[in-house]
Amino acid sequence: MVLTVVMARVWRIWHARNSNTFEGTFIPVMKTIDFIKEDMFIWLKNRSKLSPLIWEKWLLFDVANLS
Template sequence: MGLLHRGVQLPGVACPRCGLKDEDPSHIFVSCLWAKCIWWNIFTCMRVPFPADVHSLVDIIEYISTQPGDESWKKAVYTIALATVSRIWYARNLKAFENIFIPISVTVDSIKEDAFIWISNRSKLKTIKWGNWLLFDFLGSM
């Protein structure tokens, strides 16, 4: 949609993944069925109930911030949310520009890997082990 507003001619503005709605940030990152499946899988891995009524990234971040947990847990969850947004955008661009579809399971695995690397290298939780991370038990590995 942003390109259309700038006068760039596009063959269509429908979501390249679902084809059901025009793309806008909320659809790309949250409302598209593909994106919802990604978020559902990520929330399941974190053992956080999936929020039923979210329509934007702001809604997701607000929902995460209301979940119980200490500061380390909330930072980890926020990092996972950032990794999720990054991978959704990457997968969207591959589909839109190169017609390469990345399956949900591959995207979820990539999100776990990205967040693990980010947290392992850029946080105080450097001693976290991959096996613990996959169980979202990063506090038990310290």
């Protein structure tokens, strides 16, 4: 799960940087954080052997109570 957090952060920070550099669009930090949470949810839901994840619980972002 930690690796997924790192990968999602790197992916979205890189994407925000490229959007700003090449397209001139600024993505606010809070929007980037929301994108990171969405990416992690989708990646873990589709690739993890954890019990089925629920979006409403995920929004609370309490990783200790995901199961």
